[in-house]
Amino acid sequence: MKINILIFFLTLFSLSGFTQNTVKINAICPLIKDGTEITLIKAAPRRFEKSKLKLITKSAYHRFSFVIPTGFGENYLLYVNKNFARLHLGPSDIALEIIDSTLKTLKVTGNKTYDEYEEFNSDQSKSSESKAYDIARVNYYHSFEANNITSKEREILKIKVDSLNILKQKKDLQLSITFINKHPSSYLNTFLLYNLIDRAPEKTISDAFKKLPLQSKKNTWGSELQYRIDSLFIGSKAPAFMQADTAGQMVSLNSFKGKYLLLDFWASWCVPCRADNPNLIKAINNYSNKNFTIASISLDSDKAKWMQAIKDDKLTAWTHLSDLKVWNNEVSSKYYVYAAPNNYLIDPNGIIIAKDIHGEELLNKLNELIK
Incomplete structure (x- = not known):
């Protein structure tokens, strides 16, 4: 009898854990035609683009449902036809x-994390900074449709x-930190902090992340925040990689150990990259005999154009790597490079010591480091 009771409680615990880690969405959609395809996609950071969860169903009797693994707070995009809405959900069925057929008006009940997300969005959209920015952006894009605006006025x-x-x-940073302080255990916090990366000081991000309770870090955004803090912030160990050079030989990050390395991201089609190449030549000429080298990662898709650009710009004094996958380049994805030119300066021990430095700033940094 005691054994049966123990098994009962263990089973109950297991089932409760399962329930906690899944959410059921029960939806009614009176203005959406039956048979309409409904898609739910789990939003994920760049490194997980290829493995994002995607669920598809069809409306029936103006209803549909999904069961999703979102126990620790995940972000989803709900698509109906060409319209979408964002749902940030914690561990509770909803x-x-x-209300309409365009997903502009939703009513969600039963999920605290969704309510918190709506609270934050409301505060953000009401800020004078957001309103001024939105108006200016609309005016700028409308200028391309106007015939009486000069290029100078558009500039x-x-x-x-x-x-x-x-x-x-700056306002978004303030609102995010204020929200996190107000709701320290919210599953939304890691998502808010993640969206501040590259827009806020790294120390602000890492300090705020350290203060979050362990439970709220167990979602996708918490895991990826930890990766970026540990692997891509200044002072962290640069992520290992291996990629083919122009001759097809595989080259690893470890092969540059013992040298200062500028990991440079560029492409033959990138005009500002090509304009910055003379500065890289100057850097290699000044410091290649002083424990410094460059590894350029090309975001090209055409090997012939890549090779021609190396020849035309006289970039033959250092290593060139690429998998010819453009923005899906595996090193680019690991290092979260969204634009070119971009770079990481890595010390002889493989530690990131600077990011996205170009021209005189790069030369001054090298002069400071390498005597």
Whole structure:
């Protein structure tokens, strides 16, 4: 009898754990035709693009449902036709009512994390910085449709958008930190912090992340935040990689151990990359005999164009690597490179010591490090 009771409680515990780690979405959609395809995609950081969860069903009797693994807070995109809505969900089943056919008006009940996400979005959209930025951005894009606007006037509009975006990012940082302090155990916090990467000081991100309770870090965004803090922040160990050079020989990061390495991301089609190449030549000429080298990762798809650019720009004094997958380049994905030119400066022990430095800034940094 005691054994049976023990098995009962162990089974109950196991089932409760399973329930906690899945969420059922029960939806009603009175204005969506039966038989309409409904798609739910789990949003994920760049390294997981190929393995993102995607579920598809069809509406029947103006209803549909999904069961998803989202016990520690995950972000999903719900698609109906060409419209979508974002759902950030924690460990609780939800009732979803789609008020219209465009997903602009949703009613979600039963999920605290969703309510917190809506609270944050409301605060963000109401900020004067967001409103000013949105207006400026709309004006800038409309300028391309207007025949009476000069290129100079359009450039002024772009400068205004960029300056207002800086103010918006500062406000977003403030709102995010305020929210996290107000809701320290929210499953939303890792997602908010992740979205601040590259827009906030690394120390601000890592300090805030350390303070989060372990339970709230167990989602996709918490895991990837940990990866980026441990592997891509200044002072962290650079991620290992192996990629083919121009002759097809595999080259690893470890092969540069003992030298200062500029891991440079570029492409033959990238105009600012090509403009920056003379600075790389100057750097290699000044410091190649002082424990410094360069490994350039090409984001090209055409090997002939890649090779021709190396020849034309006289970039033969260092190592060139590529898998010719453009933005799906495996090293680019590991290092979260979204734009070119971009780079990481890595010390002889494989530690990242600087990021995205170009021109005189790069030369000054090398002069400071290498005597």
